[in-house]
Amino acid sequence: MNLDTLFISLWKEYIKLTPQAKTIHELFQEQENHIITNDHIAFRTLSLKECNIDVLSKVFLDLNYERKEHYTFKEKKLSAYYFMHKNPTYPKIFISELQLLSFDKRIQNIFNEIIKNIPLNILKSSELIYSGKHWDISYKTYEDIYKISEYAAWFYVYGFCANHFTVYINDLKNFTNIKDVNTFIKKSGFKLNTSGGEIKGSAKELLEQSSTLAQVIPIKFKEGIYNIPSCYYEFAKRYKNKNNHLFQGFVIQSADKIFESTNQH
Ligand code: NI
Numbered sequence: 001m002n003l004d005t006l007f008i009s010l011w012k013e014y015i016k017l018t019p020q021a022k023t024i025h026e027l028f029q030e031q032e033n034h035i036i037t038n039d040h041i042a043f044r045t046l047s048l049k050e051c052n053i054d055v056l057s058k059v060f061l062d063l064n065y066e067r068k069e070h071y072t073f074k075e076k077k078l079s080a081y082y083f084m085h086k087n088p089t090y091p092k093i094f095i096s097e098l099q100l101l102s103f104d105k106r107i108q109n110i111f112n113e114i115i116k117n118i119p120l121n122i123l124k125s126s127e128l129i130y131s132g133k134h135w136d137i138s139y140k141t142y143e144d145i146y147k148i149s150e151y152a153a154w155f156y157v158y159g160f161c162a163n164h165f166t167v168y169i170n171d172l173k174n175f176t177n178i179k180d181v182n183t184f185i186k187k188s189g190f191k192l193n194t195s196g197g198e199i200k201g202s203a204k205e206l207l208e209q210s211s212t213l214a215q216v217i218p219i220k221f222k223e224g225i226y227n228i229p230s231c232y233y234e235f236a237k238r239y240k241n242k243n244n245h246l247f248q249g250f251v252i253q254s255a256d257k258i259f260e261s262t263n264q265h
């Protein structure tokens with residue numbers, strides 16, 4: 001697998017869960033008439049040895065990505081790294097993992113059990129990252145988990161897939177600022193995540209981000225069909241620091257609020 005085919009597979013699975021991203025992508029393409037580039041693609045996983053950040057990032061490290069900065073999100077009990085390719089036109093990869101050992105035994109057991117259902121050949125393959133979930137789900141369990149961690153509940157329902165792609169605003173020609181991007185998205189009929197304000201971060205922090213509210217889609221549970229927020233589309237604009245270097249990292253406060261794009265709404 002090369003990077004281009006990997007990104008195509010990730011996008012295909014992502015837009016199955018998030019048709020709004022395909023629509024928004026097409027709207028940008030109509031406006032821009034060139035390829036819309038991604039700032040980063042983000043993934044969610046668990047701190048278990050079978051599927052932690054080290055396991056999920058292997059496919060990228062094998063394709064010349066390098067591990068960069070580490071972040072922790074104390075309240076949400078998450079840990080994350082971002083990864084960057086030597087060729088900066090490739091999107092950064094942001095992988096977070098739920099610190100399962102910080103949760104009570106009941107929650108740990110739920111995840112220890114579902115992970116056992118992943119076939120060994122998938123666990124060992126580069127396809128794991130877009131293989132979805134490999135277990136049956138119960139709405140009652142989902143609700144129980146949601147009360148404790150929205151992130152954990154989301155993973156329980158969706159498993160392995162891109163949680164979001166991110167339009168890189170710097171490469172757009174007809175939009176110079178994130179405010180205009182947000183106006184365009186809202187005018188097109190999509191709702192933005194307003195947790196922490198529509199725009200997270202600032203030029204001073206060298207990164208501005210916004211995102212749609214995750215698309216709500218019907219999901220089959222043991223008890224029947226329920227509507228659950230899936231994935232969302234993000235928009236990011238980066239700025240240069242005093243030394244004229246474009247900031248490539250992430251801002252913890254902003255990322256913390258972006259995570260909430262998958263909250264129930
Ligand atoms: Ni993001």
